[in-house]
Amino acid sequence: MALVLDGLCKRFDNSEKDTLHEIDLEVKTGEFVCIVGASGCGKSTLLNLVAGLERPSQGKVLLDGEEVIKPGADRTVMFQEHGLFPWLSVLENVKFGMRMAGFSKEEQDKKARHYLEMVKLWDYRDYPIHQISGGMRQRTALARSLTMESKVLLMDEPFSALDKQTSNRLREELQRIWMETKQTILFITHSVEEAVYLADRVVVLSPDSGKVAEIVTVELPRPRHVYAPEFVELRHRILEEVRGEAV
């Protein structure tokens, strides 16, 4: 069990009820778990708790049995806004985490190249961030996260600020990359379609109670196709769940 959320509660100072209430979840090594829910249901808060960017009011987050108390490279986050450093080039951005960790120069070069090729950006390595498109920025951010080879990679709606076409392409690539690397991923999204497309399991959060409403295992074989009847059916079922709870 790579990641365990144990009775996790979060209540903000100005609020009278828990944003998240007694969340229990286990994520296995190599598993791809998506968390969906209507906006305001606390998805991003959940991710921040796992990342260690916020502290839970109750309960705890365990990674390989150790309690999470602060942010760290074993739980790298890919954000909705790419969070790349504009004073560094694409390559330098990708190397950033390895540089902080004190990797040797050769290892930095080798890994940076490996992951930049994986996201098809090696030819753009010397570009400044402001000269590449939004989709390329997210790929750079993805490569940067992958270099950390974290125990779990956290993704906070990484494609939702992109146009639909780019977002669909990136999600295809993420599926391919996940099949290659088997990186453990906890992925937050408001798009049920995206969740069913990517995940082994979809966790539906309820906005009213702040609890887990349902966990759906997606057994469709990969690569998946959004127009397959089984896909559409499953998508509708989860959508009902998300909506039903939201009303």
Next chain:
Amino acid sequence: MGFLLFLILLVAAWQGIYWLGVDILQLWKPYAMPSPLGVAESFLDLCQDGRLLEATGNSLLRGIGGYAIALVIGVLLGLLIHQSKYLQKNLKPLVLGIQTLPSVCWVPFSILWFGLTTQAILFVVVMGAAFSVAISVDNAIKNVQPIYTKAALTLGANKKQLYLYVILPACLPELVAGMKQGWSFAWRALMAGEVMTTSVGLGQTLIMGRDLADINQVMLVMLVIVLVGIIIDKCIFSVAERRILRKRGLTGGN
């Protein structure tokens, strides 16, 4: 090119007004009205005995020295304020208050402390610039986008690395803007200090012009003060600023 032409026209107009007002209509006394030719004459005079060069050199050295001290103090004070919630709440308003004090107001205090010495001038410069630098350091750090910090922390940066490799470069544009403003405060404060004291410098040469009732010398020194200020701003700060912004794609073209 257009600007040069404008300057030439301006000087020509100035000389024209002088002729009209002083020589032809005799509205003003010659000693009360500077003229371009008079300023040029004064320039040659002061250049010949090397006084202008010496004064400018002295002032620049003092300005740069005082500014350097102000930077060190300002950066440290800014970091200190940034580090502590308590100081943020209690000391920062005070610093902001002191910053509004015109630097010339430090002169009497400084003379009582140091006498009519170079230290007195430096003190005025430091007081004139340090607080503004401190405020802009604190603001610059505060304005760093939280996403950079979050990204760095989740990529494993420790606190020292966070400040060195993320916060410092992230706030560099604002920091340079703050340093630029600090310099302009320092340069003004320097003149405030120099006009009150007697050691050779631009401010003192300015006052000497007044004592000699030589309005052309007064005008000349004023022009030199403006010129030095502009040159430092354009050749150092603006160049640095533009280079940083361009690298990040924050300016269009040039």
